[in-house]
Amino acid sequence: xxxxxxxxxxxxxxxxxxxxxxxxxxxxxxxxxxxxxxxxxxxxxxxxxxxxxxxxxxxxxxxxxxxxxxxxxxxxxxxxxxxxxxxxxxxxxxxxxxxxxxxxxxxxxxxxx
Amino acid sequence: xxxxxxxxxxxxxxxxxxxxxxxxxxxxxxxxxxxxxxxxxxxxxxxxxxxxxxxxxxxxxxxxxxxxxxxxxxxxxxxxxxxxxxxxxxxxxxxxxxxxxxxxxxxxxxxxxx
Numbered sequence: 274x275x276x277x278x279x280x281x282x283x284x285x286x287x288x289x290x291x292x293x294x295x296x297x298x299x300x301x302x303x304x305x306x307x308x309x310x311x312x313x314x315x316x317x318x319x320x321x322x323x324x325x326x327x328x329x330x331x332x333x334x335x336x337x338x339x340x341x342x343x344x345x346x347x348x349x350x351x352x353x354x355x356x357x358x359x360x361x362x363x364x365x366x367x368x369x370x371x372x373x374x375x376x377x378x379x380x381x382x383x384x385x386x
Numbered sequence: 387x388x389x390x391x392x393x394x395x396x397x398x399x400x401x402x403x404x405x406x407x408x409x410x411x412x413x414x415x416x417x418x419x420x421x422x423x424x425x426x427x428x429x430x431x432x433x434x435x436x437x438x439x440x441x442x443x444x445x446x447x448x449x450x451x452x453x454x455x456x457x458x459x460x461x462x463x464x465x466x467x468x469x470x471x472x473x474x475x476x477x478x479x480x481x482x483x484x485x486x487x488x489x490x491x492x493x494x495x496x497x498x499x500x
Contacts, residue, residue, distance in 0.1 A: 282426075304486055306488055308491075314493075314494075315476065315491045315492060315493050316476070316478075316491040317491075318488040318489070318490065321487075321488050323486050361428060361429070363429075365486075373431065373434060374431070374489065375431075375445075376428040376429040376430070377428055378426060378427060378428040379428050
């Protein structure tokens with residue numbers, strides 16, 4: 274059974290500083306997705322990582338995937354208040370066309386002045 | 387207009403009642419999913435459908451059933467609601483083909499079972 278773990282579950286960040294959050298998973302996969310959820314809102318797709326060594330960047334966020342370590346990192350550069358949200362990673366353990374995601378429990382980020 | 391819509395957005399019901407949550411999409415996607423979200427537990431898959439004739443159980447299907455009425459519509463039913471089914475329910479869709487496409491989520495239905 275695939276397990277997806279995110280840590281830490283809550284992170285208080287100071288504006289302007291850099292942080293890294295982690296997503297690790299228990300079985301082989303080269304398909305990993307990051308989503309963002311604002312309080313009371315739906316999930317929004319952030320990144321799709323589909324191979325070992327994949328790196329994607331959007332604004333102050335950069336995500337990477339190490340399939341050998343079964344680990345994805347989300348790096349935050351110079352945190353700003355707008356990044357306060359819950360971030361989920363999700364892993365697809367299938368190798369074919371019929372994907373099915375298993376989500377981590379999410380990491381809640383709070384950016385303070 | 388939203389690409390993935392869910393109705394109702396909020397629902398209060400009583401234990402033992404049968405209720406249906408509906409999901410519609412205009413994205414033209416063939417894959418549809420139902421998840422529930424509970425505080426601290428992330429999202430858990432209830433049912434999923436890769437096309438109109440394909441329905442699969444997810445991680446937590448007990449107490450739920452689904453119907454894929456058309457490519458664009460996927461309904462979730464609680465046959466006899468119980469309080470621990472109180473949760474936020476999301477419908478999601480994705481494009482078929484490679485299986486590597488991200489999922490797009492609806493706005494959610496907040497369900498309270500008394």
